[in-house]
Amino acid sequence: MQSKFLPLVLASLPIVAVAQDTRNVQEIIVIGVRDTHTVVTDDTLVAPSDTAQMLRKMPGANINKNGELTGIAQYRGMFGDRIRVSVDGAQVSGAGPNSMDAPLSYAPVALLQSLTINRGITPVSAGQETIGGYVEAKTYAGEFTNSGDFSFDGRTYFGAQSINDGIVASGFFSLANRNSIFRAFVMNESADDLEFPGGTIMPSEYKRERFDLGYSYRSGDHEFSIDLARNNTGDAGTPSLPMDILSIDSDLFRSRYSFDGNDYRVTAELFGSDNAHWMSNFHLRRPPQTASMSNDNMRFRQTFAVSDNVGFSLKLEQYVANGSWQYGIDGHFTEHDAVISNPNAGAFYIDNFNGTTRDVLGVFAERSISLSDSIGLDFGARYNRVSADAGEISANLNPMNMAMGMPVMMNNMASMLANRFNGQDLSQVDNNIDWFARFSIYTDNDTTWYMGAARKTRSASYQERYLWIPMEATGGLADGKTYVGTPDLDPEVANELELGFDLETGDFNIYPRLFYKEVSDYIQGTPSTNMTVNQFSMMMANMGMGLPNPLQFTNTEATFYGFDVDADYALSDRLTLRAVASMVRGERDDINDNLYRISPDNMLISLDYRANNWTGTLESITYAEQDRISATNIEQVTDGYSILNMSAMISFDTDTELRLGVENLLDEDYLDHLAAYNRSFNPDIATRSRMPGLGRNFYARLMWYF
Ligand SMILES: [Cu+2]
Known part of the structure; x- marks a missing residue:
């Protein structure tokens, strides 16, 4: 890593060596749109190992959980x-x-600085495809000092929990002027299987390591x-x-350059990742046992999957008298491969995905404008060109070269499917147009009203x-169905x-939103x-592999609508009552059915007590x-x-914070709708x-900051 890192840094220095006097850009006051809800660093002192689990406490947000490190973000009924x-x-x-390895798994809690969710209508500048919303994780990057001399600083994050005997230990070290x-940054975390009142969830153990190296440079603008x-x-x-x-x-890379001009700002970003992954149906869970028509060993499966990504964005923000203009172009280019094999039969293989590519090239323009002292307007449009392709696939489901019987029939069928697939026109291009507009109107009585409308598009994933x-390779749907x-x-x-308002009186603040989304x-x-x-x-089902009656990804019609709110009320100088509630409905419009894996209605009520050097929280969560x-x-x-959850956070000094807590205080036995179904053998x-x-x-x- 170091060998890659140093030349890149050295190569980039001439670009930024031109120091300039700092000159503040003119102060622009755009009537604020309170569209985000942020969890800040302090809140990373929470129990879960998975950053995505923090979404559960944000209005409208939740997580689809398939394992302890795999949280898939859900927002207002859409996910993945x-x-x-x-x-x-x-x-x-x-x-x-x-x-x-869902995206948020690449921002572990121990390294997290903040997790932000864009409430409601997402501006087109936030990203390429934002049909379901926008979640932003920022990791801790250290701080510049005020002196020319280098000083050594850092922070450590340690954690332990009883539910799975899990521990996390990490250290962040910086040399800064x-x-x-x-x-x-270095992190190590591990845990055994989880406990629930009725037994153990198997397998739910995990092990993860993470190493980061980074450099930031700042001079003038x-x-x-x-x-x-x-x-x-x-x-x-x-x-x-x-x-x-x-x-x-996984190896991840990202780089960013920004320049603050007198009345403009330029930002350039470049990023990429190289990810390799093995999984199996026999190394952590009980391997396939009995099958009526085949040898047990024949149902062992392992998959090797890789992905490559590169992306960039280039943005120009221009500050004008009554707001700003923003222009940008961005790209994200991905490739995925996956091969399924059987360790007990070397000749067996299925090309799950071979050379599938998905490239998105986008361009946008956005305007933020103060129409008057009390009215703000944001609007913008984006064009995305999404192209996708796949290489030819094949499979061998008759590894023993049998002359007749089930493997022969299955292999013949697989050949028919492969020929049909390879003969199709696999190269696809979509030209997608997005736009959005949102108003904020400040009235007296400390109220700001919000109204927003948008058209957002998403092209099919490589799996779809x-x-x-x-x-069942479906981006983590985990419904147990097989798909094509x-x-x-x-x-x-x-x-x-979207429609809503913010009411902020100081002692009492409430932020309700109503939304309606029709998806053709x-x-x-x-x-x-x-x-x-x-x-x-x-035939697979008869062999004990999967369910019959597969589904095929198809264009249908759907509607999402609902309501979410967060609110807080200061009962006294020391006591605050908080509430977050989320409701969403997801329905098919072409047939009479609901959509799958939609978060149940839920509400969090918490009472926070603030003393001089500690805070205590009692929290009730109802689904x-x-x-x-x-x-x-x-x-x-x-x-x-x-x-019920309870926790206390103690600040020993400005540099050290400790949180002690208990989740599910009463050891309530319950089922988690968004965690899908058990798929491994478990007596419990x-x-x-x-x-x-x-x-x-x-x-x-x-x-502990040091
Ligand atoms: Cu996997």
Whole structure:
């Protein structure tokens, strides 16, 4: 890493060596749009190892959990690729075809500075495809000092929790002066299987290491940074998926340059990642046992998957008398491959994805304008060109070269599917137009009203287009169904409206929002009508592999609507009452069905007590029953529940903070609707039954700045 790092830094120095006097840009006051809800550093002293779990406490947001490190962001009923996730400006398209390395897994809690969610209508400048919203993770990067002399600083983050005997230990070290920050970060975390009141969730253990090296330079109006990171995830259970993680080895790169001119700002970003991933159905969970028609060893499966990403963005922001203009171009180019094999039969293989590419090139313009003292308007438009392609695939499902029987029939069917796929026009191009507009109107009585409208598009993912043989490789849907893709899927187009207000009186603040989103050509699995696909799936099911009746990704129609709010009320100087509530409905419009894996209605109420050097929090979290379920995805109803959490944060001095807490204080036994179904053998949880929520968990987190 160091060998790559130094030449890149040296090469970049001449660009930024031109020092200039700092001159402040003219003060521009644009009527604020309170569209974000931020969790700041202090809140990273929480129990979960997975950054995505912090979304649970934000209005409208939640997580789809398939394992302890695999949290997939959900916002207002949309999730996965529909949510644009930025990690320090970079977009990561993970190696796992089931999103085992979902984007937020690349911003571990121990390194996190802040997690921000863009409430409501997302500006087109935030990212390329923001149909479901925008989540931004920022990692801690150290701080410049006020002196020319270098000083050594850093912070450590330690944590331990009882629920899985998990620990996390990390150190961030920096050598900084007023112009430069050299930084390094190292983290190690591991845990055993999770406990719930009825037993143990198996396999849910995990192991992860992370190493970062970075450099920032600042002089006058120039700022430059470059960062390299390595993520090594080892054994990590994902009990809601058909396989578990054996390894995820990723190298990430990102660099950023900005220049503040007199009345403009230029930002350039370049990022990339190289991710390699192994998973299997036998190394952490009980291997395939009995099968009526085949040898047990024949059902062992392992998958090797890789992804490559590069991306860039170039932005110009111009400050004018009553606001700003912003122009930009950006690109994100990804490639994915995955091969399934059997360690007991060397000749067996299935090209799951071969050379699938997805390239997005975008251009946008955005305007932010103060129409009067009390009215603000933002609007903008974006054009994205999305091109996708895939290489030819093949498979060998008859590794023993048998002359007749099941393997021969299955192999013949796979050949038919492969020939059909290879004969199709796999190269696809979409031309997508997005736009948005939002008003904010400040009235007296400390109230600001918001109104927004947008049209947002998303082109199909590589799985949705190029899954050619019925498999569960679906970006982590974890519904237990097998799927096939449709190469020529049309892009989804969402038309959305949002309305709400902020009322801030000082003692009492409330931020409610209503939203409505109609999506035409919404991509969703519908029953496959292809005879070969259906027969193949049936034979697999007969062998004890997957369910019959596969789905095919298809353009359908859908509507999302709901309401979310956060509020706080100061009961006294020391006591604050907070509440966050989220409600969302997701429905198919072309048939009478609900959408799959939509968050149940939920509400958080918390009482915070602030003393001189400590704060205490008592929190109640209530989830309603979810009976608006998808028949298409054979989804199961989940009962409502309520849990209590308690924590205290103690500041020993300005540099040291300790949080002690207990989650699910009463050890309530409940099921987690968004954690899907158990897919591994477990005497405590029936196969394909709803995953339980976690039991009582004591935890400690310590952050020490030095
Ligand atoms: Cu995987």
